[in-house]
Amino acid sequence: KAGVTQTPRYLIKTRGQQVTLSCSPISGHRSVSWYQQTPGQGLQFLFEYFSETQRNKGNFPGRFSGRQFSNSRSEMNVSTLELGDSALYLCASTSGGTRTYNEQFFGPGTRLTVL
Amino acid sequence: TQLLEQSPQFLSIQEGENLTVYCNSSSVFSSLQWYRQEPGEGPVLLVTVVTGGEVKKLKRLTFQFGDARKDSSLHITAAQPGDTGLYLCAGPNTGNQFYFGTGTSLTVIP
Numbered sequence: 001k002a003g004v005t006q007t008p009r010y011l012i013k014t015r016g017q018q019v020t021l022s023c024s025p026i027s028g029h030r031s032v033s034w035y036q037q038t039p040g041q042g043l044q045f046l047f048e049y050f051s052e053t054q055r056n057k058g059n060f061p062g063r064f065s066g067r068q069f070s071n072s073r074s075e076m077n078v079s080t081l082e083l084g085d086s087a088l089y090l091c092a093s094t095s096g097g098t099r100t101y102n103e104q105f106f107g108p109g110t111r112l113t114v115l
Numbered sequence: 116t117q118l119l120e121q122s123p124q125f126l127s128i129q130e131g132e133n134l135t136v137y138c139n140s141s142s143v144f145s146s147l148q149w150y151r152q153e154p155g156e157g158p159v160l161l162v163t164v165v166t167g168g169e170v171k172k173l174k175r176l177t178f179q180f181g182d183a184r185k186d187s188s189l190h191i192t193a194a195q196p197g198d199t200g201l202y203l204c205a206g207p208n209t210g211n212q213f214y215f216g217t218g219t220s221l222t223v224i225p
Contacts, residue, residue, distance in 0.1 A: 004157070031211050033211050033212070033213075035215075042203075042215055042216070042217050042218055043158075043203065043205075043215035043218075044215075045208075045212050045213060045214070045215075048211050048212055050211075055211075056208070056209060056211070056212040058212070090157050090158075091157075092157075092211075094211050102211055103160050103163070104148075104158075104160065104211065104213070105160075106156075106157025106158050106159070107157050108155065108156050108157055109155075109156075109157055
């Protein structure tokens with residue numbers, strides 16, 4: 001079974017631009033969560049999509065948005081990029097149940113650098 | 116303010132030594148998970164502890180969940196260079212939203 005894939009792996013943008021990152025979950029998984037990882041703040045939850053609906057949202061500004069398609073693939077978009085948006089963006093796939101101990105399978109991440 | 120605090124933040128030890136990593140919170144969690152992340156990769160789940168006081172072993176790794184379900188520890192016996200990585204604890208909020216700890220970066224020197 002193929003793992004979680006994220007594209008692109010590396011991205012360099014300049015301030016004010018916008019960016020779209022893509023995540024393909026494990027086949028059969030319906031839940032996709034996005035996280036931002038920085039050295040200072042660690043791993044922080046952005047949002048979760050389940051069956052094309054945003055189910056949970058973290059404490060990030062509205063410049064961060066996402067969506068999920070009918071095949072469970074997900075994209076996240078960051079508009080008006082700021083230097084502080086430089087980070088590793090991780091996508092996690094789960095089967096989608098609401099048990100408190102679902103196993104999350106993470107992709108390798110997209111390394112975004114904002115200049 | 117981080118909901119889950121890990122200590123130590125950095126750890127550098129010689130191969131063969133033992134070590135313990137701690138994950139503490141003032142909040143009660145229904146479960147806690149431990150992950151290991153290697154450079155350039157996403158975190159990989161090692162274990163989930165669910166019951167207060169639970170102890171789980173994974174080869175040389177021993178995980179414990181505190182009785183009050185507010186803290187957890189990871190003990191590694193006879194560390195090997197392959198254990199090098201970033202160790203993260205995580206606790207669930209609602210649905211699949213997880214709070215992650217501050218992380219412990221472990222380096223095992225051959």
